[in-house]
Amino acid sequence: xxxxxxxxxxxxxxxxxxxxxxxxxxxxxxxxxxxxxxxxxxxxxxxxxxxxxxxxxxxxxxxxxxxxxxxxxxxxxxxxxxxxxxxxxxxxxxxxxxxxxxxxxxxxxxxxxxxxxxxxxxxxxxxxxxxxxxxxxxxxxxxxxxxxxxxxxxxxxxxxxxxxxxxxxxxxxxxxxxxxxxxxxxxxxxxxxxxxxxxxxxxxxxxxxxxxxxxxxxxxxxxxxxxxxxxxxxxxxxxxxxxxxxxxxxxxxxxxxxxxxxxxxxxxxxxxxxxxxxxxxxxxxxxxxxxxxxxxxxxxxxxxxxxxxxxxxxxxxxxxxxxxxxxxxxxxxxxxxxxxxxx
Amino acid sequence: xxxxxxxxxxxxxxxxxxxxxxxxxxxxxxxxxxxxxxxxxxxxxxxxxxxxxxxxxxxxxxxxxxxxxxxxxxxxxxxxxxxxxxxxxxxxxxxxxxxxxxxxxxxxxxxxxxxxxxxxxxxxxxxxxxxxxxxxxxxxxxxxxxxxxxxxxxxxxxxxxxxxxxxxxxxxxxxxxxxxxxxxxxxxxxxxxxxxxxxxxxxxxxxxxxxxxxxxxxxxxxxxxxxxxxxxxxxxxxxxxxxxxxxxxxxxxxxxxxxxxxxxxxxxxxxxxxxxxxxxxxxxxxxxxxxxxxxxxxxxxxxxxxxxxxxxxxxxxxxxxxxxxxxxxxxxxxxxxxxxxxx
Numbered sequence: 001x002x003x004x005x006x007x008x009x010x011x012x013x014x015x016x017x018x019x020x021x022x023x024x025x026x027x028x029x030x031x032x033x034x035x036x037x038x039x040x041x042x043x044x045x046x047x048x049x050x051x052x053x054x055x056x057x058x059x060x061x062x063x064x065x066x067x068x069x070x071x072x073x074x075x076x077x078x079x080x081x082x083x084x085x086x087x088x089x090x091x092x093x094x095x096x097x098x099x100x101x102x103x104x105x106x107x108x109x110x111x112x113x114x115x116x117x118x119x120x121x122x123x124x125x126x127x128x129x130x131x132x133x134x135x136x137x138x139x140x141x142x143x144x145x146x147x148x149x150x151x152x153x154x155x156x157x158x159x160x161x162x163x164x165x166x167x168x169x170x171x172x173x174x175x176x177x178x179x180x181x182x183x184x185x186x187x188x189x190x191x192x193x194x195x196x197x198x199x200x201x202x203x204x205x206x207x208x209x210x211x212x213x214x215x216x217x218x219x220x221x222x223x224x225x226x227x228x229x230x231x232x233x234x235x236x237x238x239x240x241x242x243x244x245x246x247x248x249x250x251x252x253x254x255x256x257x258x259x260x261x262x263x264x265x266x267x268x269x270x271x272x273x274x275x276x277x278x279x280x281x282x283x284x285x286x287x288x289x290x291x292x293x294x295x296x297x298x299x300x301x302x303x304x305x306x307x308x309x310x311x312x313x314x315x316x317x318x319x320x321x322x323x324x325x326x327x328x329x330x331x332x333x334x335x336x337x338x339x340x341x342x343x
Numbered sequence: 344x345x346x347x348x349x350x351x352x353x354x355x356x357x358x359x360x361x362x363x364x365x366x367x368x369x370x371x372x373x374x375x376x377x378x379x380x381x382x383x384x385x386x387x388x389x390x391x392x393x394x395x396x397x398x399x400x401x402x403x404x405x406x407x408x409x410x411x412x413x414x415x416x417x418x419x420x421x422x423x424x425x426x427x428x429x430x431x432x433x434x435x436x437x438x439x440x441x442x443x444x445x446x447x448x449x450x451x452x453x454x455x456x457x458x459x460x461x462x463x464x465x466x467x468x469x470x471x472x473x474x475x476x477x478x479x480x481x482x483x484x485x486x487x488x489x490x491x492x493x494x495x496x497x498x499x500x501x502x503x504x505x506x507x508x509x510x511x512x513x514x515x516x517x518x519x520x521x522x523x524x525x526x527x528x529x530x531x532x533x534x535x536x537x538x539x540x541x542x543x544x545x546x547x548x549x550x551x552x553x554x555x556x557x558x559x560x561x562x563x564x565x566x567x568x569x570x571x572x573x574x575x576x577x578x579x580x581x582x583x584x585x586x587x588x589x590x591x592x593x594x595x596x597x598x599x600x601x602x603x604x605x606x607x608x609x610x611x612x613x614x615x616x617x618x619x620x621x622x623x624x625x626x627x628x629x630x631x632x633x634x635x636x637x638x639x640x641x642x643x644x645x646x647x648x649x650x651x652x653x654x655x656x657x658x659x660x661x662x663x664x665x666x667x668x669x670x671x672x673x674x675x676x677x678x679x680x681x682x683x684x685x686x
Contacts, residue, residue: 004459008406011436045460072423077415096441190359192372225359232634265634291575291608293636 004047005115007108013041017111063116064314065095067105069126073230075284075303076125079145082307083122090315092119099126106134113140120314123147129194132157141317145310148195159317159324161310163331165196168299169203171333172281173253177211180343181251181279184208185219187238187259189229200255200283218247230255235262243270250278250342257282257289260296264338275340285334294337301331347390348431356384405462407657408438408455410448412469418627418646419468422488425650426465433658435462442469449477456483463657466490471538475500484660488653491538502660502667504653506674508539511642512546514676515624516596520554523686524594524622527551528562530581530602532572543598543626561590573598578605586613593621593685600625600632603639607681618683628677637680644674
């Protein structure tokens with residue numbers, strides 16, 4: 001069982017972890033009132049900072065933390081199982097730490113490092129828009145797993161495992177074009193998304209251009225910001241609007257399987273069929289894409305292999321077998337019932 | 344009045360929380376017009392961001408832990424969101440603790456109590472087969488949420504929130520009987536399950552007996568032990584076997600929506616239709632039961648209300664307004680496309 005961390009104290013105080021750290025370490029850049037408040041919370045909660053005697057007992061503890069953005073996303077469920085199993089097999093203990101959508105994962109990681117004497121970190125999911133300087137604040141090995149990098153960072157400064165989102169997306173849209181579709185709608189991320197969403201969207205555009213198909217921005221639809229991103233509900237709402245707009249299309253590509261299912265539902269409710277009236281293609285290869293009716297044509301990410309490689313690289317880093325590693329897995333285009341040729 | 348959260352502000356603005364956060368923190372990736380709008384809403388609603396002086400009052404904060412069995416079960420996702428929101432609204436901090444299938448949740452709770460100086464505990468999911476003596480080792484208030492009790496424990500020794508699994512199951516099978524079905528298969532839990540699975544199965548048997556339908560044990564199928572319980576995969580494997588056995592049936596009731604979806608898939612693969620050839624009924628009311636094709640007739644558990652009541656009872660216990668409380672919510676039979684009358 002883990003004791004109270006600096007992150008918990010920061011939440012209790014309603015301040016950032018840096019502020020708590022400054023209070024503890026008598027840093028000059030903190031006002032006295034805040035500092036007094038933080039120290040009061042620390043005392044009341046019997047929090048023991050990491051430099052205390054109590055922590056010495058734990059000095060040989062070997063812990064790996066997995067920091068996850070989007071814990072309820074079914075895409076991560078099989079990965080978490082692999083992480084847990086592989087980390088326990090190595091006789092390390094395993095912490096799963098949720099990170100909120102708008103929380104800074106590097107800050108969370110830096111504090112966890114101190115508190116738990118981590119041996120390694122896996123960052124799972126979400127965007128990752130941190131500078132090189134910020135990454136270098138991490139003092140233990142870490143691996144980015146299925147995360148899009150938004151900054152131009154030297155590859156020797158980090159390790160990563162993922163699929164090639166641009167090319168996999170290109171592959172499935174290319175397939176739709178080969179089936180004769182010219183009017184292909186897309187449900188993509190918001191315009192300020194600069195990560196996985198952007199890469200998949202760029203793949204869509206490249207496929208159209210490869211086939212000499214003119215880009216029609218009225219077929220480019222954005223997920224709604226007030227609905228969970230990449231969810232069935234979001235795909236449903238966006239497709240409903242698209243259908244009601246009267247804009248013609250014969251196929252729709254959504255950046256996730258969940259949105260593809262929402263798209264199908266909207267199409268059924270409009271009295272239309274999949275794939276007879278509209279072809280629908282997703283992305284991810286969730287179990288439900290197989291069980292859905294019609295089954296969904298998708299890009300299947302090898303999630304188990306990605307998770308296993310993530311842990312392997314992490315332990316290679318810990319054991320200094322490598323300095324950094326980047327592994328890109330091929331994903332598989334799985335053609336199922338939701339798409340058809342219109343040639 | 345409770346303090347507004349960033350989520351409330353986001354809703355009022357019609358944007359995501361990330362956008363609100365960016366406006367507050369002067370992040371460059373937000374356009375000026377949106378930022379001005381967000382700041383206006385913040386001012387009008389007197390919203391005080393987290394790191395402000397107003398938060399200093401929270402120095403006496405405390406912690407509530409939610410211990411969950413089956414973190415990847417989509418049934419719990421909306422509940423976790425409610426727990427997090429309601430606990431933060433009460434100015435307590437929130438810990439989500441996974442418990443493994445074969446871990447003893449009371450032992451985990453006792454350790455957490457010491458480590459985190461908890462003020463209260465929610466046990467979520469799974470069976471709960473502990474003695475009265477063991478329960479009494481817990482020194483802080485706790486509530487069992489959507490958990491089946493397997494021991495005969497005095498109701499004054501604990502608090503709980505759930506639906507009436509026996510009667511809700513009876514309700515949906517009774518509905519199938521009313522549609523004229525006499526040969527109703529069931530996918531139920533293993534024979535040694537003495538909790539929710541047993542209650543739902545007893546409801547099935549009672550409905551048949553109420554309608555004077557003879558019990559046929561060849562239509563009673565058990566989930567496979569080597570596959571995740573209550574999963575799509577389990578429903579698929581069991582239904583496939585049932586279909587191959589040649590045993591006649593016109594309807595199948597599965598103890599979860601996920602298994603109902605697996606059952607549909609097995610039926611489609613056998614070249615049959617739902618509901619024309621077989622009616623399929625599930626249980627839970629997951630989002631996917633609405634999005635599936637055909638949409639699934641189910642018992643919809645009021646998960647948000649259950650989660651809210653769980654937290655309300657927990658705080659009533661903490662504030663000594665009650666000594667114990669048991670709340671049973673009505674669930675709703677939702678008739679959708681997967682079932683039909685054969686009269």
